[in-house]
Amino acid sequence: MLNRSGHCSSSHSPLSSTSSLEMSFPYKSVLVIGATAGIGLALAERMIENGIFVIGVGRRQSRLDEFISKHGSDKAAGSQFDITNLDGIKSWAENIVATYPSIDAVVLNSGIQRALDFTDPASIDLSLVQRELTTNYTSYISLITHLLPQLRSQAPKPTALLAITSGLALIPIPRVPNYCATKSALHSLCWSLRTQLYNHEGSKHIRVIEIAPPAVQTELHTQQGLDQFGMPLEKFTDEVWERLNKGDVEIVVGRNRAQWESVEGARRKIYDDVLPAFGFKPASL
Numbered sequence: 001m002l003n004r005s006g007h008c009s010s011s012h013s014p015l016s017s018t019s020s021l022e023m024s025f026p027y028k029s030v031l032v033i034g035a036t037a038g039i040g041l042a043l044a045e046r047m048i049e050n051g052i053f054v055i056g057v058g059r060r061q062s063r064l065d066e067f068i069s070k071h072g073s074d075k076a077a078g079s080q081f082d083i084t085n086l087d088g089i090k091s092w093a094e095n096i097v098a099t100y101p102s103i104d105a106v107v108l109n110s111g112i113q114r115a116l117d118f119t120d121p122a123s124i125d126l127s128l129v130q131r132e133l134t135t136n137y138t139s140y141i142s143l144i145t146h147l148l149p150q151l152r153s154q155a156p157k158p159t160a161l162l163a164i165t166s167g168l169a170l171i172p173i174p175r176v177p178n179y180c181a182t183k184s185a186l187h188s189l190c191w192s193l194r195t196q197l198y199n200h201e202g203s204k205h206i207r208v209i210e211i212a213p214p215a216v217q218t219e220l221h222t223q224q225g226l227d228q229f230g231m232p233l234e235k236f237t238d239e240v241w242e243r244l245n246k247g248d249v250e251i252v253v254g255r256n257r258a259q260w261e262s263v264e265g266a267r268r269k270i271y272d273d274v275l276p277a278f279g280f281k282p283a284s285l
């Protein structure tokens with residue numbers, strides 16, 4: 001497993017052995033995109049419990065209002081925004097960093113999942129397919145582009161971009177082919193982005209942290225009629241929080257972890273070997 005400095009972390013200590021003294025998630029003002037439900041909300045609340053100010057983003061204003069009133073405006077803020085509004089991302093991002101100039105980490109978490117059946121082409125709504133691609137991937141390119149200047153501006157203080165991919169980035173399930181492809185794309189982007197930033201003097205303080213969940217019990221599944229599907233959200237959040245505080249930068253959770261390592265260990269070696277030919281040092285050096 002890669003850690004913050006890109007080195008392998010072999011520590012697998014149980015959650016209970018991580019004392020608060022060992023915690024090292026250094027960010028103090030975090031923009032969580034997709035904080036009105038599920039994984040984004042759980043991570044946002046875990047951060048608040050640990051003294052971090054969180055600006056939550058989502059389309060549902062009532063959920064953002066609940067989030068702020070639950071935690072108080074000294075600990076939480078909200079911004080209603082639909083990330084599929086690609087033309088609006090630049091001005092929204094400029095406004096958010098002007099309002100919260102201390103933002104030092106961004107969690108790219110919003111995502112949707114839709115079934116897609118190519119054996120019944122008439123059932124395919126291409127506008128929904130496009131929406132899934134825009135939500136889970138294309139919007140992220142714009143968000144990264146327009147939020148990176150804020151993270152760069154804080155050098156040499158460490159800052160971070162966190163992206164939520166999925167175990168399905170590596171091993172797709174045929175029920176949701178477009179979703180899996182968007183997660184593969186985001187996983188690939190994380191590798192390139194991490195390498196570019198690591199190799200650039202003005203950007204090397206920006207960590208790229210990928211979190212790849214297994215199935216977790218959230219609205220992603222209940223929206224599709226799947227109740228109690230996957231790992232309990234709190235258990236997932238405990239593991240992610242522990243690993244974030246250890247400085248891991250590729251956080252694969254649950255049973256996927258061993259499978260992921262067996263595939264990605266070999267691929268990463270090839271990647272690291274090839275990089276110098278393109279003028280990059282591997283982040284793992």
Ligand SMILES: NC(=O)c1ccc[n+]([C@@H]2O[C@H](COP(=O)([O-])OP(=O)(O)OC[C@H]3O[C@@H](n4cnc5c(N)ncnc54)[C@H](OP(=O)(O)O)[C@@H]3O)[C@@H](O)[C@H]2O)c1
Pocket residue numbers: 033034035036037038039040057058059060063081082083084109110111112135164165166167212213214215216217218219220221230
């Ligand atoms: N749950 C799983 O099993 C699982 C597994 C692997 C990866 N993941 C990934 O984890 C991330 C979070 O998923 P989740 O399971 O927590 O899902 P969730 O409970 O459905 O929450 C999704 C979040 O994304 C936000 N969102 C969706 N579309 C948006 C848009 N157009 N603009 C702004 N925000 C938007 C939602 O807010 P609004 O609706 O208020 O806009 C909500 O806060 C996703 O990227 C998902 O692919 C989930």
